[in-house]
Amino acid sequence: MSELRKDPVVDRWVIITDDPALSPSIPLSAPQSQDKAFCPFCRGSEHLCPPEILANRPPDSLANDERWNLRVIPNRVPFLVIEEDLKRHAEGIYDMVSGVGANEVIIETPHHGRRQSAMDREELENLFWAYRDRIIDLKKDRRMRHVLIYKNSGKPSGATIDHTYSLLLALPIVPRDIVDELHGAQKHFDYKERCIYCDIISQEIRQEQRIIAETNTFLAIEPYAPRMPFETWILPKRHSCRFEEIEPKEVGDLSVIFKEVLAKLDRALNNPPYNYALHSAPFDSAYDRYYHWHMEILPRISIQSGLEWVSDLYVHSTAPEDAAHFLRNIFM
Numbered sequence: 001m002s003e004l005r006k007d008p009v010v011d012r013w014v015i016i017t018d019d020p021a022l023s024p025s026i027p028l029s030a031p032q033s034q035d036k037a038f039c040p041f042c043r044g045s046e047h048l049c050p051p052e053i054l055a056n057r058p059p060d061s062l063a064n065d066e067r068w069n070l071r072v073i074p075n076r077v078p079f080l081v082i083e084e085d086l087k088r089h090a091e092g093i094y095d096m097v098s099g100v101g102a103n104e105v106i107i108e109t110p111h112h113g114r115r116q117s118a119m120d121r122e123e124l125e126n127l128f129w130a131y132r133d134r135i136i137d138l139k140k141d142r143r144m145r146h147v148l149i150y151k152n153s154g155k156p157s158g159a160t161i162d163h164t165y166s167l168l169l170a171l172p173i174v175p176r177d178i179v180d181e182l183h184g185a186q187k188h189f190d191y192k193e194r195c196i197y198c199d200i201i202s203q204e205i206r207q208e209q210r211i212i213a214e215t216n217t218f219l220a221i222e223p224y225a226p227r228m229p230f231e232t233w234i235l236p237k238r239h240s241c242r243f244e245e246i247e248p249k250e251v252g253d254l255s256v257i258f259k260e261v262l263a264k265l266d267r268a269l270n271n272p273p274y275n276y277a278l279h280s281a282p283f284d285s286a287y288d289r290y291y292h293w294h295m296e297i298l299p300r301i302s303i304q305s306g307l308e309w310v311s312d313l314y315v316h317s318t319a320p321e322d323a324a325h326f327l328r329n330i331f332m
Helices: 121-138 176-192 196-205 248-269 307-309 322-326
Strands: 002-008 013-017 055-056 068-073 090-092 094-100 102-107 146-152 166-169 212-216 219-222 231-237 274-279 293-297
Touching: 002 293, 055 121, 055 248, 068 166, 068 219, 094 196, 121 146, 121 166, 176 293, 176 307, 196 219, 196 248, 231 248, 231 322, 248 293, 248 322
Parallel strands: none
Antiparallel strands: 002 013, 002 094, 055 068, 068 102, 090 094, 102 166, 146 166, 146 274, 212 219, 219 231, 231 293, 274 293
16 A cells, blocks of 8 residues: 655655565566576566556567567556555645556566667667557546656666666656746746747757757757756757657657667766656646656766755756767767
């Protein structure tokens, strides 16, 4: 049993679970091992995982057999469960929501140990289509308000298994970081009647200081005020508030620029651990005019200090202009 609790001071939600063995990805029946001889996400281990929700596989293959290119499965030990009833109640000044939601694992490739920078364009397109399809499906559940899609790559990032995978969490609430972005975007729109992300894209293209890669439909930049060295954003040039509204030509472009960015980061930083998150608008149409979906990639090459932990004030010595210049000049 899980529940979501809201901090009344800063409006931050946390998930409280009564399962101390909670793991974001490894099935309960799997040995807790990183031995390359065993992997619950490799071909041949399908029986160790819950039945697939979605898969990219040959038309003559059967569900849950070994012939797949990508699989989406329920988390065997989920943070939140879809079968829970949505209940909201207060305990004095505190707010609580029952632990309803969806927690899924996207197994990106059958090839153990393959980094995303080594995946080909078709594999990455399959991944982005899977992201889109799962958001569209979960959006039908009126209890859900937002879907988080994120990745942990490498132990320092929080990954619990070597096989590359992404995670999905559908929520009955909107996380604080997204709320903060929505408020900032709305403030800019109310003052200037323009999307702040569209303005960022226009200025970055004009200044050419922080761009590291570009396609017809996407721009990859080092943000002006990064939280970590080599933090990278990928933004669609077309104004769009939701990832699930991505167009087919954009999926191809996104796979190209995503692969280029990760290959540059891998080469520059010696295959660093990293996290990324897909920032997309909540399901409410109120955000259409002023929010702009994007991806944020955070290489884990520095340790968060006490100052950053207690103040959310980040300190590092790599200017985004220097990081962008360095990455731009890495030839693949």
